[in-house]
Amino acid sequence: FGLIFGVLAIDIGFTPLETMGMSLIVFGGASQIVLLQLFSGGASSLVIISSVGAVNSRHLLYGAVVSEHLSDLKLIWKIIISYFLIDQAFAISNEYLKKNKESNRYFHLVGGGVTCWVIWQSTTFLGIILGAAIPEKLGLSFAVPLTFLALLVNDFRKFINVIVIIISGLVATLGYNYIPFKAYIIVAALAGLFSAMILTKMIKK
Incomplete structure (x- = not known):
């Protein structure tokens, strides 16, 4: 998914710095792909911002669900966890947080998020580097809707x-x-x- 994002971002005109910066700051696969689709289609800034916000709004639900297990944490840890609270990290850690009451159980969520972060940044970087070398006939752009269908x-x-x-x-x-x-x-x-x-x-x- 990150590889596809990196390739497509470069293909539609984003610079390597802008592409990598988006993955570092936003760190949201689905919303970043939506941004590329709307940007390439000529959508207005308002529509792009609204759509990305709508896609990412599910993270409010994730935060509400895990907050009951992390209420005793300091603010700095809550901020860190909120950055790493993505779909996959939530999926693998939610049940663990419910069943375990150890004081350091939040490291499970952080670990899952950091692992996903490393994979996402690495594959984005590979997409940037390999983008020009991947022939257009491979049809990587079609992999985007296929990815959403898989979800x-x-x-x-x-x-x-x-x-x-x-x-x-x-x-x-x-x-x-x-x-x-x-x-x-x-x-x-x-x-x-x-x-x-x-x-x-x-x-x-």
């Missing part, structure tokens, strides 16, 4: 999730040419959110 595999196990995915996909596809300012991603996300809320209420009744 959805588990969601296809529930009927509600399938309906929400279809609705979001249709709105994004239809809105691509008709929604102004390239805001189709935001509209599709909102459509999926409201669909999920409505379907959940209908099932509960």
Whole structure:
């Protein structure tokens, strides 16, 4: 994923310094890919910022979930952990934090985050270096939507999730040419959110 990001960023015009800086500061694979897609499509700054913010908003949920296990930490450690609290680190550490009560259990979360950080920065750097050497016919740009599709595999196990995915996909596809300012991603996300809320209420009744 980092390799793809590095290659695509250079391909659409970002400098090596800008590309590496984005990975160091943002450290968010999905949001960085979304940024590249919108930037290459000519989206406005407002749409790009809003979309990246919407994609990253899930980290608020992650923080709320782990906060009950880390409430006794000093502020500096909370700041450090918030930087490393990404999808993979949360996924592997959430259950561990629930089951273990040791005072230093937060190192499990930090360790997972640091490992992901090293991999992400390394692969981004490799993407920058190898970008020019990778032939365009390999179709690496197509690997981006494939990556997002792979993330959805588990969601296809529930009927509600399938309906929400279809609705979001249709709105994004239809809105691509008709929604102004390239805001189709935001509209599709909102459509999926409201669909999920409505379907959940209908099932509960």
